[in-house]
Amino acid sequence: MPTLNDVARLARVSTATVSRCLNTPHQVVPRTRERVMRAIEKLAYTPHFGGRALASRKTNTIGAIIPTMENAIFARGLQAFEEVLAASGYTLLVASTSYDPEREYQQVKSLVGRGADGLLLIGWDRAPEVYEFLKAREFPTVVAWNYREDEGILCTGFDNRAAMRQLVERVIAYGHRSIGMIAGITNNNDRAADRVAGARTAMTQAGLPEAALPVIEAPYTIEAGAAVMQKLMAHAPRPTAIVCGNDVLAVGALGEAKRLGLRVPEDVSIVGFDNIDLASVVDPQLTTVHVPHRRMGHAAAQILIGVLQTGEAVDSSRFGTEIIERGSLGPAPDG
Amino acid sequence: MPTLNDVARLARVSTATVSRCLNTPHQVVPRTRERVMRAIEKLAYTPHFGGRALASRKTNTIGAIIPTMENAIFARGLQAFEEVLAASGYTLLVASTSYDPEREYQQVKSLVGRGADGLLLIGWDRAPEVYEFLKAREFPTVVAWNYREDEGILCTGFDNRAAMRQLVERVIAYGHRSIGMIAGITNNNDRAADRVAGARTAMTQAGLPEAALPVIEAPYTIEAGAAVMQKLMAHAPRPTAIVCGNDVLAVGALGEAKRLGLRVPEDVSIVGFDNIDLASVVDPQLTTVHVPHRRMGHAAAQILIGVLQTGEAVDSSRFGTEIIERGSLGPAPDG
DNA sequence: TTTCCAGATGCAAGCGCTTACATCGTGAGC
DNA sequence: GCTCACGATGTAAGCGCTTGCATCTGGAAA
Numbered sequence: 001m002p003t004l005n006d007v008a009r010l011a012r013v014s015t016a017t018v019s020r021c022l023n024t025p026h027q028v029v030p031r032t033r034e035r036v037m038r039a040i041e042k043l044a045y046t047p048h049f050g051g052r053a054l055a056s057r058k059t060n061t062i063g064a065i066i067p068t069m070e071n072a073i074f075a076r077g078l079q080a081f082e083e084v085l086a087a088s089g090y091t092l093l094v095a096s097t098s099y100d101p102e103r104e105y106q107q108v109k110s111l112v113g114r115g116a117d118g119l120l121l122i123g124w125d126r127a128p129e130v131y132e133f134l135k136a137r138e139f140p141t142v143v144a145w146n147y148r149e150d151e152g153i154l155c156t157g158f159d160n161r162a163a164m165r166q167l168v169e170r171v172i173a174y175g176h177r178s179i180g181m182i183a184g185i186t187n188n189n190d191r192a193a194d195r196v197a198g199a200r201t202a203m204t205q206a207g208l209p210e211a212a213l214p215v216i217e218a219p220y221t222i223e224a225g226a227a228v229m230q231k232l233m234a235h236a237p238r239p240t241a242i243v244c245g246n247d248v249l250a251v252g253a254l255g256e257a258k259r260l261g262l263r264v265p266e267d268v269s270i271v272g273f274d275n276i277d278l279a280s281v282v283d284p285q286l287t288t289v290h291v292p293h294r295r296m297g298h299a300a301a302q303i304l305i306g307v308l309q310t311g312e313a314v315d316s317s318r319f320g321t322e323i324i325e326r327g328s329l330g331p332a333p334d335g
Numbered sequence: 336m337p338t339l340n341d342v343a344r345l346a347r348v349s350t351a352t353v354s355r356c357l358n359t360p361h362q363v364v365p366r367t368r369e370r371v372m373r374a375i376e377k378l379a380y381t382p383h384f385g386g387r388a389l390a391s392r393k394t395n396t397i398g399a400i401i402p403t404m405e406n407a408i409f410a411r412g413l414q415a416f417e418e419v420l421a422a423s424g425y426t427l428l429v430a431s432t433s434y435d436p437e438r439e440y441q442q443v444k445s446l447v448g449r450g451a452d453g454l455l456l457i458g459w460d461r462a463p464e465v466y467e468f469l470k471a472r473e474f475p476t477v478v479a480w481n482y483r484e485d486e487g488i489l490c491t492g493f494d495n496r497a498a499m500r501q502l503v504e505r506v507i508a509y510g511h512r513s514i515g516m517i518a519g520i521t522n523n524n525d526r527a528a529d530r531v532a533g534a535r536t537a538m539t540q541a542g543l544p545e546a547a548l549p550v551i552e553a554p555y556t557i558e559a560g561a562a563v564m565q566k567l568m569a570h571a572p573r574p575t576a577i578v579c580g581n582d583v584l585a586v587g588a589l590g591e592a593k594r595l596g597l598r599v600p601e602d603v604s605i606v607g608f609d610n611i612d613l614a615s616v617v618d619p620q621l622t623t624v625h626v627p628h629r630r631m632g633h634a635a636a637q638i639l640i641g642v643l644q645t646g647e648a649v650d651s652s653r654f655g656t657e658i659i660e661r662g663s664l665g666p667a668p669d670g
Numbered sequence: 671t672t673t674c675c676a677g678a679t680g681c682a683a684g685c686g687c688t689t690a691c692a693t694c695g696t697g698a699g700c
Numbered sequence: 701g702c703t704c705a706c707g708a709t710g711t712a713a714g715c716g717c718t719t720g721c722a723t724c725t726g727g728a729a730a
Contacts, residue, residue: 383686
């Protein structure tokens with residue numbers, strides 16, 4: 001691999017000059033600069049990032065650690081995050097954890113060790129070591145996807161709990177009294193857990209007993225949603241509405257309902273959460289909660305860039321959500 | 336940020352010993368090792384990646400450059416890629432290009448500069464500079480998602496062209512003679528282009544004229560698919576079958592068909608490509624081409640690891656595809 | 671012509687780490 | 701008790717780059 005030195009020799013200048021050509025071109029007289037540039041071309045030279053990071057102590061790099069890439073909502077948010085970053089000259093490094101807290105800790109250390117200037121994390125449920133590590137270094141970090149107040153860590157997101165509470169209130173308003181919930185896996189996932197909590201709150205506040213809301217968790221797949229739907233439909237009394245922790249599960253539930261010969265929403269209502277594309281493609285279309293993923297991604301980037309460039313704390317930002325009513329929610333049968 | 340030196344001082348050993356604790360622990364006597372580990376704990380020390388890369392000249396890092404994260408098929412393949420990598424101790428760095436060749440070149444240089452030991456690229460359409468750069472360095476690279484022979488660059492994928500040809504042959508076999516195609520954007524995207532080419536080949540070989548296959552391109556969204564569907568249905572003669580470059584477009588087309596009051600497949604057949612989850616969720620379910628994304632991801636990782644560890648060329652691998660017949664393809668109307 | 675200055679360039683230290691080699695300490699063998 | 705050998709640890713030289721400071725250069729002013 002060619003080094004700065006190789007370029008310098010070929011261009012008959014010092015390494016300092018080559019470095020300046022790359023970083024502060026105006027400091028180099030055009031004639032020299034051209035000679036250097038030609039040498040760089042010719043050798044197909046690429047600066048060694050490690051060397052650069054070592055010497056300059058900055059990297060213009062931001063790290064993001066997400067649970068999985070296979071989830072459209074993170075993908076979309078990240079894409080937005082990256083757009084803003086790129087516009088400000090930052091490079092995004094993405095790592096995933098498969099929902100494993102141990103792996104997340106590793107990835108945090110890895111990205112910090114790689115010299116990331118800041119970090120994007122999803123949600124709040126994680127090993128305490130991660131927080132200690134980050135706080136000890138006062139490392140610029142923003143947590144996204146679930147809004148929560150916290151000194152020291154910035155945040156952008158929405159209130160999963162309140163959103164789900166509102167959704168279930170709406171379901172109850174349609175006359176449903178016996179509701180099943182297909183939740184996402186709540187272990188290490190505060191978004192999923194908060195959604196369950198929100199649903200429970202809505203039930204309690206409506207004066208309905210806990211038992212009227214059986215909750216079963218399922219992994220993030222259509223098949224899993226279908227499987228749990230089957231169980232829930234065998235539950236006595238049979239729920240007249242199914243609330244799902246996300247749209248993927250809801251689509252699974254919808255498919256299973258059809259397979260069981262149930263009409264939606266006449267026999268059973270189904271609602272989802274996230275408002276991904278899938279939600280408006282199935283028949284009937286899913287009533288769900290719209291979450292501004294792209295806007296969160298943008299906000300996360302802006303917050304991080306703000307801290308990095310001004311050194312000052314920037315306000316966390318909180319987004320609202322909106323219930324999108326479509327065909328899959330209807331009045332409870334037999335009034 | 337704490338450094339090796341800080342740890343060494345706190346543990347009252349030399350930096351060499353600390354380094355050995357981290358990299359070759361068996362070379363350090365347990366008593367010392369523990370002391371060092373405690374110091375590392377206490378300082379929450381993380382090795383500086385740049386320093387390490389500089390000194391050891393390797394990074395155990397693999398880079399992947401994909402067009403976009405918002406595409407489920409790349410996400411799934413990448414996840415598989417990463418699983419294999421992680422199992423062999425490699426870390427994956429992901430970058431995206433938004434289908435911009437210039438950005439791709441930058442990202443290649445960036446990842447190489449960051450010390451990636453190898454690279455995963457999607458498809459073959461890219462700036463020639465990228466190939467020159469990679470070949471000049473004999474940089475371990477594997478191209479995925481479209482199989483093609485090439486000296487110097489390894490590959491894993493399937494034959495997009497042949498797969499689409501077979502699919503269209505099947506459509507023709509159902510009696511369709513007037514077929515519309517909603518293609519992905521072919522600019523800078525050889526997968527999309529090959530699929531169009533494959534469709535054309537099938538038409539020609541069946542003795543059908545070019546004009547019997549109007550092709551319109553559309554971006555990768557459901558809405559775009561719907562919009563093009565509308566145009567195609569206005570085409571004279573009206574196609575009796577619509578072939579889509581991917582499932583997302585097909586779902587858009589399907590929705591639009593319903594909106595136009597057309598029955599699928601009685602009035603018009605629609606077929607997709609990729610076999611993503613979406614395909615089996617819509618009604619009728621999509622006839623499509625199954626592509627083994629996860630297996631490609633695994634294969635890509637294995638090929639790369641093979642080259643890296645043995646230094647020898649490993650065989651490229653080629654996957655077959657399979658037409659999945661579901662409800663959306665039927666006989667052409669009026670025999 | 672000489673002096674001076676500012677802009678262009680070079681010099682060299684050092685960023686945090688690994689590693690070949692030197693050194694030290696210890697227990698086994700005599 | 702002495703020697704030897706080997707395993708544990710320390711020493712120090714860079715890896716490729718940036719950057720403060722020193723040096724050089726050419727042209728303007730006197």
